[in-house]
Amino acid sequence: MAYQGSLSHIQALIIEDMAVQQTTLRGQLALLGITRVDVASNANDAYRLIRANKYGLIMCDFNLNHRTDGQQLFEHVREQGLLPADCLFFMITAESSYASVAATTEHHPDAYLLKPVTASDIEDRLKAMLEKRQALLPVSSRLAKSDLNGALQASDELIAQRNRWFMSALQLKGQTLLKLGRHEDAKAVYEQALEVRPDLLWARLGVARAQKAAGRFNEAHRLAQDIIDSPEGEKMVAAYDVIAESQEASGDPLGALWTLRDASLVVPSTRRHRMVGESAYRNGDLDMAKQALGKAAKASRGSIVAQAQDDLLLAQTLVDIGEPSEALRVLQDAKNHYKDHPGFGATSLSLQAQVEMATGQPEQAEATLEKARASLGKGKADFATVALAKAELMAGHEEAGLALLGNAISADHENLRVKQMITKALQDTGHEDKVASVIESATASMQNMVTDARKLLRDSRIDDAVGIIENAAHEYPENTGVLLQAAQIQCMALRLKKTLDEPRIGTIRDYLDRLDKLLPGHDRVTMMRRYFRETLGTLDASGQSS
Amino acid sequence: MSDALALIAHDLKNALGGLEGELAELIDHPTPVMAQRAHLHCAELRRQFIQFLTLYGARTDGLCALCEDESPLDLLQALQRVWSVKLQMEGSAIQVATQPSCVDTAPAFWYFDHRLVQLALDAAIHNAVRFARTRVEIGVTQADGWLVWTVHDDGPGLDADDPGQANATGLGTALAEAVAAAHAHSGRHGCIQLGSSPGLGTTFTMALP
Numbered sequence: 001m002a003y004q005g006s007l008s009h010i011q012a013l014i015i016e017d018m019a020v021q022q023t024t025l026r027g028q029l030a031l032l033g034i035t036r037v038d039v040a041s042n043a044n045d046a047y048r049l050i051r052a053n054k055y056g057l058i059m060c061d062f063n064l065n066h067r068t069d070g071q072q073l074f075e076h077v078r079e080q081g082l083l084p085a086d087c088l089f090f091m092i093t094a095e096s097s098y099a100s101v102a103a104t105t106e107h108h109p110d111a112y113l114l115k116p117v118t119a120s121d122i123e124d125r126l127k128a129m130l131e132k133r134q135a136l137l138p139v140s141s142r143l144a145k146s147d148l149n150g151a152l153q154a155s156d157e158l159i160a161q162r163n164r165w166f167m168s169a170l171q172l173k174g175q176t177l178l179k180l181g182r183h184e185d186a187k188a189v190y191e192q193a194l195e196v197r198p199d200l201l202w203a204r205l206g207v208a209r210a211q212k213a214a215g216r217f218n219e220a221h222r223l224a225q226d227i228i229d230s231p232e233g234e235k236m237v238a239a240y241d242v243i244a245e246s247q248e249a250s251g252d253p254l255g256a257l258w259t260l261r262d263a264s265l266v267v268p269s270t271r272r273h274r275m276v277g278e279s280a281y282r283n284g285d286l287d288m289a290k291q292a293l294g295k296a297a298k299a300s301r302g303s304i305v306a307q308a309q310d311d312l313l314l315a316q317t318l319v320d321i322g323e324p325s326e327a328l329r330v331l332q333d334a335k336n337h338y339k340d341h342p343g344f345g346a347t348s349l350s351l352q353a354q355v356e357m358a359t360g361q362p363e364q365a366e367a368t369l370e371k372a373r374a375s376l377g378k379g380k381a382d383f384a385t386v387a388l389a390k391a392e393l394m395a396g397h398e399e400a401g402l403a404l405l406g407n408a409i410s411a412d413h414e415n416l417r418v419k420q421m422i423t424k425a426l427q428d429t430g431h432e433d434k435v436a437s438v439i440e441s442a443t444a445s446m447q448n449m450v451t452d453a454r455k456l457l458r459d460s461r462i463d464d465a466v467g468i469i470e471n472a473a474h475e476y477p478e479n480t481g482v483l484l485q486a487a488q489i490q491c492m493a494l495r496l497k498k499t500l501d502e503p504r505i506g507t508i509r510d511y512l513d514r515l516d517k518l519l520p521g522h523d524r525v526t527m528m529r530r531y532f533r534e535t536l537g538t539l540d541a542s543g544q545s546s
Numbered sequence: 547m548s549d550a551l552a553l554i555a556h557d558l559k560n561a562l563g564g565l566e567g568e569l570a571e572l573i574d575h576p577t578p579v580m581a582q583r584a585h586l587h588c589a590e591l592r593r594q595f596i597q598f599l600t601l602y603g604a605r606t607d608g609l610c611a612l613c614e615d616e617s618p619l620d621l622l623q624a625l626q627r628v629w630s631v632k633l634q635m636e637g638s639a640i641q642v643a644t645q646p647s648c649v650d651t652a653p654a655f656w657y658f659d660h661r662l663v664q665l666a667l668d669a670a671i672h673n674a675v676r677f678a679r680t681r682v683e684i685g686v687t688q689a690d691g692w693l694v695w696t697v698h699d700d701g702p703g704l705d706a707d708d709p710g711q712a713n714a715t716g717l718g719t720a721l722a723e724a725v726a727a728a729h730a731h732s733g734r735h736g737c738i739q740l741g742s743s744p745g746l747g748t749t750f751t752m753a754l755p
Contacts, residue, residue, distance in 0.1 A: 114661060116592070124624050128617075164654045167615040197657055198732065 007126065008033035010056040015039075015046040015073070016092075017064050025059060028119040032126070043068035047304045050082050057126065058083075060109075062093040062101055068303045071101055072269055074109055076305055085144050088129050092117055135165045139172045151176045167193060167200075174206045181523075181530030183213040201233050208242045213523045217246040237263045237272070249523075253420065257283050264292065270300040274310055281317055282420040289317045297330070301337065308338040309383070315351045316387060320428055324358040327351065346375035347384040353391040365395055379407030380478060381418040386425050393429035401429070402438055409442035412518075414481035446476070450485045462493050473511060480518050487511040487528050491535045500539050508532055551605065554598055554717045561591055586636060597665060597721050609728035611659040618686040618693060619652045621664060626684060629671055640678050642671065645685035645696075653688045658729060658754055663695075666725035666738075669718030670697040670750045677701030677748060689753075697750040703742040722752060731755040 012034050016022045022039050029037055038053065040046035043064055050058070062070035070091050077083055089109040093101055101112070111125040133140075138154035155176060158169035170193045177186035190206035197203075204227050212220035224242040227233035240263035247255040257279040264272035277293035280286070293314035300306040311334035318327035331348050338344040349372035356365035372388055379385040385408045392401035405422050412418060419439055426435050449472050456465035466489060472479070473486040490508045494501060512532065515525045568584040600609070622644055629642040667684070674682045678699035685696045719738075726736035734755035742748035 116596070120624075120628060128620060162654065164615075164617050166655060 004127075005130075006033060007123075008035070010034050011036045011038075011053065012057040012059065013038045013040065013046065013049055013053070013055045015041075015043070015058065015060040015064065015070070017041050017061065021061065025117070028117070028122055029059075031119045032123050043073045044304055046073060047077065050077050054084060055087055058087060058089045059113075059122075060089065060091055062091055068300075068305060072271075072305060075107060075271075078107060085140050086133060088126065088133070090122070090125065132165065132168065135163075136168055136172065139169065139176075143172070143176065148176055148180050152180070167196065171202055171206075174203070178206070178209060178213060179526065180533075181213070181526040183210040186210045186213075199230070199232060201227060201236055204233070205236070205238055205242065208239070212242055212246050212249070213526065215249075215523075217250040221246045235266050237267050240266070248416075253279070253416070254283050257285065257288075261288070261292075268295075270296050270303075270305045273299070274307065277310070277313060277317075281313055282417055282424070284424060286317055286321050290314065290321060293317060297334075306337065308334065308341045308344040311338070312344070312347050312351065312387070313383065315348075316354075316383075316390075319351065319354045319358060320424075322358075324355040328355045331355075343384060346372060347387050349375065350384070350387040350391045354387070354394055357391070357394040362395065365391070369395055369397075379404045379411065381408050381412035381415050383421065385411075386418070386421045389422075390425045390429060393425065393431060398431075402431075402434065405438050406442045409439055410446055410479070411476055412479045412481065413443045413446040414479075446472075446479070446482065450482065453485070453489055457489060457492060457496075460496075462496055465489055466493050470507075477514065478518055480515060483511045483515050483518070484524060484528055487515070487532065491532055494535050494539060498539065498542065500536070505536070551598070551602060554601075554720070557717075558591070558594060558598060561587075561594070565591060582635075593668070594717060597669060597717050600662070600665060601717070601721055601724060604724055604728075609662060609724050611662055611725075611728040611730075613657040613659050613729070615655040615657055616660050617654070618656050618658075618695075619648060621660065621667075622648065622652070622684055622686050622695075625664070625667055625671060629675070629682075633675070638675070640675055640680060640682060642675070642682045642684065645683055648685050648687065651687040653693065656688075656693045656754070657731070658693065659725075662725045662728065663752075663754070666722040666752060667695060667697065669721050670752070673697075673718050674699035674701075674748070674750065692753040692755060695752045695754075698747060700747040703744045703746070703748055722750075726752050726754065729754045 012029055014022055014025050014029075014037060016025060016039070019041075022041070026037055026039065029035075034057070038049055038055075040049055046058075046060070049055075060070045060073065064070060064073070068076075070093075074089055074091065083089060088111075090111045090113055091101070091109040092113045092115060094115050110129045113121055113125065135158070139151050139158065142148075142151035142154055152173065155169050155173040158165060159173065170189055174186050174189040174193070177183070177189060187207055187210035190203040190210065193200055193203040194207075204223065208220045208223035208227070211217075211223060221243050224239040224246070227236055227239040228243075233239060240259050244256040244259040244263070247253070247259060257276070260272075260276050260279050264276045273292045273296035277289050277291075277296055280289035280292060293310055297306075297310040297314055300310070311330055315327040315330045315334075318324070318330065331351060334344070335348065349368055353365045353368040353372055356362070356368055369391055372391065376384060376388055379389075385404055389401045389404035389408070392398075392404065405425065408418055408422060422439060423435050426432060426438065449468060453465045453468040453472075456462075456468065469482070469486045469489045472482045476482050487508050490504055490511070494504060494508075512525070512529055515522075515528070519525050565584060565587050568580065568587065572580050572584060604610075626642050626644050633640055633642065671682060671684065674697050678701050681700050683696075683698045685698075687694050687696075719740075722738050726738045729736035732755065736752065736754040738753075739751045740748060741751070
């Protein structure tokens with residue numbers, strides 16, 4: 001039964017660059033009783049309006065005649081969490097572009113409307129989607145509150161009804177199970193969906209993701225490759241991502257680079273070029289990095305999807321390639337756009353110092369370095385720190401440069417991407433011989449701390465073990481390896497002491513929240529959350545039985 | 547296929563000529579009734595152009611069906627609403643009704659391309675309305691792993707002369723055929739069928755895997 005209520009309460013946004021079309025759509029919405037309508041004629045205005053208002057319906061033309069197309073805008077606002085669960089997003093496309101747009105993404109808007117759009121098209125889809133939203137609300141509202149177990153239960157109830165929303169409920173259940181770290185169960189749910197329809201891309205992708213989460217990277221790779229090799233899935237970039245992530249996790253960053261590059265050919269978006277550029281730089285393919293970052297920076301200049309990091313990394317690439325004056329031009333050009341961007345200034349100064357060294361102006365470079373040092377705090381595992389370290393090394397300040405690189409390692413000693421960048425910085429500045437010592441000594445000292453804590457735990461010196469790892473997590477608040485270990489050791493302490501110690505539980509939650517920010521969506525964090533939930537479950541059960 | 551498309555384009559051009567004549571007459575004798583008729587013909591022509599363009603876009607690789615889980619009953623009821631309003635506006639006495647048994651026999655969901663199936667059924671209903679005496683009945687049911695759509699009219703049957711020959715292009719049937727063929731699942735492809743018995747009318751059937 002389609003939605004029967006009134007539509008007049010809906011506040012709508014039309015995103016369309018043609019004035020005539022704006023008027024037509026506005027008139028069609030008015031026919032449906034929707035009169036509270038805002039209009040944006042480009043992606044930037046739309047972004048501003050979406051942030052400031054709470055729309056129930058967004059109607060967006062795919063072709064905005066601007067650098068950002070409708071799909072990029074949709075993905076951007078979605079990733080930024082700007083689309084509330086009760087907002088419907090309709091994409092308006094031309095017949096000719098519909099198939100190619102819809103095939104490249106698993107994140108579909110709520111509906112695609114093909115031109116010419118009629119009022120009854122809008123009404124039909126609007127009512128159908130409102131009905132769907134209503135039906136799935138028990139699940140989606142719990143997911144929005146991160147109540148994963150509640151969402152799981154609600155999806156089971158929906159599945160049991162075997163109604164119109166059966167497949168959607170299966171899809172939500174699979175996602176929830178993956179988030180819960182229950183990849184075996186998730187796989188079973190996706191396989192159940194595939195029994196209904198063996199060619200369902202979201203279900204095939206779900207199985208591949210479950211395999212990746214289980215650490216079966218070869219199997220995940222093979223399944224995702226099957227999707228890409230099939231006619232209906234050849235443009236599914238999410239499948240490329242599963243492959244790239246599997247390759248990186250199994251120690252093949254170069255393979256991941258080529259996979260990302262293939263994906264950027266399928267969907268040449270700013271985001272895709274950025275991913276290729278970043279990976280290419282780390283892997284030392286400077287020509288590819290220059291090309292991809294140049295595209296990302298140029299295509300997004302002044303648009304909502306622009307990021308300062310594109311220009312900064314492009315400048316670093318140009319310095320490394322031996323085109324320092326070109327690097328300086330990029331930095332100066334970017335300066336106008338990122339004046340107020342936190343972090344741009346400091347890194348830009350480090351790069352400027354590198355340029356000055358490379359162009360034989362050591363005195364200038366010293367002055368610039370002074371300013372760069374002043375604006376960077378304690379070294380972190382990030383590009384800004386490595387860029388400053390590189391400038392120090394180029395200026396002959398070996399000790400300062402190596403110390404910064406050591407800090408970068410300690411800040412996140414299991415981060416392979418940072419290690420790749422540091423290795424490159426040392427090689428570029430003639431310090432190949434120090435790669436092993438810098439990386440290994442810093443890694444080893446972190447590793448020792450962790451090993452000590454685990455040994456103390458084995459010796460039943462629980463409080464001593466917790467003390468060490470708590471200090472480490474305090475000292476290196478963004479070290480993902482330390483935070484994961486700290487969460488685990490604290491969980492083990494909970495289990496050993498058999499009490500629901502509230503402050504300790506709060507500490508673990510804090511570690512996990514930090515990890516979520518540092519490694520969003522990462523399988524290891526998901527598994528640690530699962531371990532934490534199981535720990536609480538065990539204690540709860542024993543508490544009730546005693 | 548390209549020959550058929552050329553013939554269809556030719557027919558569309560003739561229909562456009564008819565509309566041009568109506569508009570020319572409107573200049574000399576403007577009346578609301580005349581304007582409304584021209585508007586209806588214009589909307590009808592646009593509908594046919596959409597069908598034509600859909601077919602035209604499919605001439606090299608065939609139509610591409612992007613199937614989602616949809617409610618067959620919802621689509622049927624939406625078509626019925628649109629056609630009832632349209633026939634009423636045209637002053638036609640023909641009724642478009644949904645088979646009552648559908649509510650029980652239609653599956654809760656099925657995988658099909660909503661837009662393409664809507665286009666095909668719309669074309670089939672358009673045909674049926676031309677032949678029907680009083681009534682067109684549309685239905686959907688599930689049989690042996692197929693989703694079976696039916697459009698039945700109570701007209702004189704297939705061998706009869708087409709009362710609206712001048713407006714017929716063959717476009718609808720070609721489109722429905724292409725839409726059905728575009729729906730494939732586990733090695734099976736959709737198909738259409740036209741059957742009739744004298745006096746009992748004609749039934750258009752489209753089965754999707």
